Amino acid sequence: xxxxxxxxxxxxxxxxxxxxxxxxxxxxxxxxxxxxxxxxxxxxxxxxxxxxxxxxxxxxxxxxxxxxxxxxxxxxxxxxxxxxxxxxxxxxxxxxxxxxxxxxxxxxxxxxxxxxxxxxxxxxxxxxxxxxxxxxxxxxxxxxxxxxxxxxxxxxxxxxxxxxxxxxxxxxxxxxxxxxxxxxxxxxxxxxxxxxxxxxxxxxxxxxxxxxxxxxxxxxxxxxxxxxxxxxxxxxxxxxxx
Amino acid sequence: xxxxxxxxxxxxxxxxxxxxxxxxxxxxxxxxxxxxxxxxxxxxxxxxxxxxxxxxxxxxxxxxxxxxxxxxxxxxxxxxxxxxxxxxxxxxxxxxxxxxxxxxxxxxxxxxxxxxxxxxxxxxxxxxxxxxxxxxxxxxxxxxxxxxxxxxxxxxxxxxxxxxxxxxxxxxxxxxxxxxxxxxxxxxxxxxxxxxxxxxxxxxxxxxxxxxxxxxxxxxxxxxxxxxxxxxxxxxxxxxxxxxxxxxxxxxxxxxxxxxxxxxxxxxxxxxxxxxxxxxxxxxxxxxxxxxxxxxxxxxxxxxxxxxxxxxxxxxxxxxxxxxxxxxxxxxxxxxxxxxxxxxxxxxxxxxxxxxxxxxxxxxxxxxxxxxxxxxxxxxxxxxxxxxxxxxxxxxxxxxxxxxxxxxxxxxxxxxxxxxxxxxx
Numbered sequence: 001x002x003x004x005x006x007x008x009x010x011x012x013x014x015x016x017x018x019x020x021x022x023x024x025x026x027x028x029x030x031x032x033x034x035x036x037x038x039x040x041x042x043x044x045x046x047x048x049x050x051x052x053x054x055x056x057x058x059x060x061x062x063x064x065x066x067x068x069x070x071x072x073x074x075x076x077x078x079x080x081x082x083x084x085x086x087x088x089x090x091x092x093x094x095x096x097x098x099x100x101x102x103x104x105x106x107x108x109x110x111x112x113x114x115x116x117x118x119x120x121x122x123x124x125x126x127x128x129x130x131x132x133x134x135x136x137x138x139x140x141x142x143x144x145x146x147x148x149x150x151x152x153x154x155x156x157x158x159x160x161x162x163x164x165x166x167x168x169x170x171x172x173x174x175x176x177x178x179x180x181x182x183x184x185x186x187x188x189x190x191x192x193x194x195x196x197x198x199x200x201x202x203x204x205x206x207x208x209x210x211x212x213x214x215x216x217x218x219x220x221x222x223x224x225x226x227x228x229x230x231x232x233x234x235x236x237x238x239x240x241x242x
Numbered sequence: 243x244x245x246x247x248x249x250x251x252x253x254x255x256x257x258x259x260x261x262x263x264x265x266x267x268x269x270x271x272x273x274x275x276x277x278x279x280x281x282x283x284x285x286x287x288x289x290x291x292x293x294x295x296x297x298x299x300x301x302x303x304x305x306x307x308x309x310x311x312x313x314x315x316x317x318x319x320x321x322x323x324x325x326x327x328x329x330x331x332x333x334x335x336x337x338x339x340x341x342x343x344x345x346x347x348x349x350x351x352x353x354x355x356x357x358x359x360x361x362x363x364x365x366x367x368x369x370x371x372x373x374x375x376x377x378x379x380x381x382x383x384x385x386x387x388x389x390x391x392x393x394x395x396x397x398x399x400x401x402x403x404x405x406x407x408x409x410x411x412x413x414x415x416x417x418x419x420x421x422x423x424x425x426x427x428x429x430x431x432x433x434x435x436x437x438x439x440x441x442x443x444x445x446x447x448x449x450x451x452x453x454x455x456x457x458x459x460x461x462x463x464x465x466x467x468x469x470x471x472x473x474x475x476x477x478x479x480x481x482x483x484x485x486x487x488x489x490x491x492x493x494x495x496x497x498x499x500x501x502x503x504x505x506x507x508x509x510x511x512x513x514x515x516x517x518x519x520x521x522x523x524x525x526x527x528x529x530x531x532x533x534x535x536x537x538x539x540x541x542x543x544x545x546x547x548x549x550x551x552x553x554x555x556x557x558x559x560x561x562x563x564x565x566x567x568x569x570x571x572x573x574x575x576x577x578x579x580x581x582x583x584x585x586x587x588x589x590x591x592x593x594x595x596x597x598x599x600x601x602x603x604x605x606x607x608x609x610x611x612x613x614x615x616x617x618x619x620x621x622x623x624x625x626x627x628x629x630x631x632x633x634x635x636x637x638x639x640x641x642x643x644x645x646x647x648x649x650x651x652x653x654x655x656x657x658x659x660x661x662x663x664x665x666x667x
Binding site for chain 2: 001003083084085086087089090106108176177179180181182191193194195196
């Protein structure tokens with residue numbers, strides 16, 4: 001099964017000493033998990049204040065600065081895993097230094113995530129195709145009418161195909177519902193596991209898309225063209241480059 | 243016609259075999275709903291057939307085979323069945339042209355069946371599931387309670403409970419929670435997780451006190467039954483024995499702890515003649531064999547404390563010094579303000595009321611106990627014993643608005659009156 005691990009900073013930035021430990025330990029985790037064939041890709045995101053949240057209402061694109069959730073917690077980055085089951089994903093998350101100081105949220109992908117050429121390039125930190133941006137599809141939990149939902153599915157598909165044809169998309173896939181989320185923290189050597197997403201807001205991340213584009217403006221434009229921007233919102237944030 | 247003998251056999255089979263049948267079917271089909279439906283079908287079939295054909299020699303094997311055949315039928319009919327059927331076929335479930343009227347072949351995989359039930363209980367109690375869902379799913383799939391029964395026991399509408407069960411099962415499938423007994427390195431913490439679910443179930447029932455809440459009280463029996471089953475499955479696990487001993491020792495006092503008007507009777511005032519001797523003996527035996535293994539854990543310590551009370555012929559004979567020592571050990575393993583508060587009581591009862599009150603005073607600053615009525619109620623009780631009736635009355639009054647239910651409120655009021663009378667006298 002494929003999972004995404006969201007690394008979530010809970011109280012603003014980690015303390016410098018903790019950050020130092022994370023920076024020191026992370027490469028070892030990546031090496032181990034790639035060696036095991038468990039970690040497929042992953043990258044850190046720029047700070048949340050650099051994010052833009054995009055909505056389209058009555059045909060007008062509304063852009064606000066900052067992340068989708070107005071909480072102290074924010075997504076600092078993510079890793080995509082291929083694991084035998086949730087227990088393995090928990091074990092891998094508990095070895096990630098992020099879980100020692102902050103929190104890791106494990107979310108299963110919907111079936112059918114394939115990582116193509118462009119995703120492999122993203123995994124290698126190869127940004128020659130353009131700057132890498134993350135689009136987080138933030139759903140607010142209110143389902144539309146069946147017709148609306150069907151239209152969203154249809155248009156999302158067309159949107160993805162268009163991006164791929166223009167060689168702009170590295171990766172994009174919906175996640176299972178937030179009810180399937182599991183939160184992992186390690187404190188005093190003990191792995192603490194709990195049900196549900198860590199950020200308890202009405203909005204939750206329903207899917208992630210990675211694009212390579214010319215810059216922030218184009219990333220926002222791409223997000224605004226997604227049907228979810230009309231009913232929900234999309235957070236746009238650049239990945240850190242190596 | 244169903245004779246009493248057949249009825250008894252059916253009842254017993256339901257109690258003992260439901261979890262086994264469900265567990266085996268989940269392993270073979272991976273489908274929790276299908277497993278429950280087919281187990282239900284098998285029991286319905288037993289109700290029809292056993293009065294005519296007689297009770298099979300091995301009811302569990304009979305039921306599992308009938309349920310398995312039913313699963314194949316349902317999968318053949320179902321649209322999504324082919325894939326599951328293929329999977330089930332690989333597990334050698336399929337038998338050519340099953341004839342349901344023929345007595346099912348006895349099948350000999352006792353170990354596998356025991357493992358199935360363990361797989362089931364560990365999966366139901368997986369820490370990534372919501373706690374309420376763990377308890378509900380354990381009651382549904384292992385104990386065979388209906389959704390309506392579980393809803394009544396937890397005082398929620400049936401639709402709410404149905405949603406809770408559906409959500410929990412959906413997470414198992416969607417998040418990829420494995421159906422297995424955890425590997426050795428995870429076993430201790432996951433076993434503790436299973437025991438926590440059983441003990442929570444027990445406490446839900448134990449806190450029920452009045453006649454209207456008898457269904458809730460049935461949760462105690464279920465928790466003990468599941469605890470026994472777990473203990474049989476993991477006979478060498480001292481904490482499992484400790485948890486079962488703890489539940490039995492508490493349960494032994496159930497007839498003595500509530501009075502005729504539904505009022506709570508404290509340990510001190512309980513009629514010890516009404517304690518269940520058989521359960522006490524079993525609890526003490528279990529505790530003793532757990533402690534012999536020299537891996538003391540929180541359940542064994544709590545059971546050891548309950549055992550001190552069980553062994554005392556009267557409240558006055560209670561070995562409070564021993565209890566205070568056990569609470570100190572428990573605090574070392576499980577630091578919590580509630581454990582410390584209990585230690586304060588034991589220290590006071592062992593003769594040093596001032597030391598007990600000093601611990602209560604220390605705890606007053608703890609935010610976690612801010613709304614906890616037992617902090618003030620304990621202080622009141624210790625003050626009453628020290629002879630300071632005015633201060634005791636003030637503490638009882640502070641405790642009153644925090645009491646969680648009518649039963650506790652009535653208890654506090656009667657104490658308040660008592661100290662008031664003494665002050666007046």
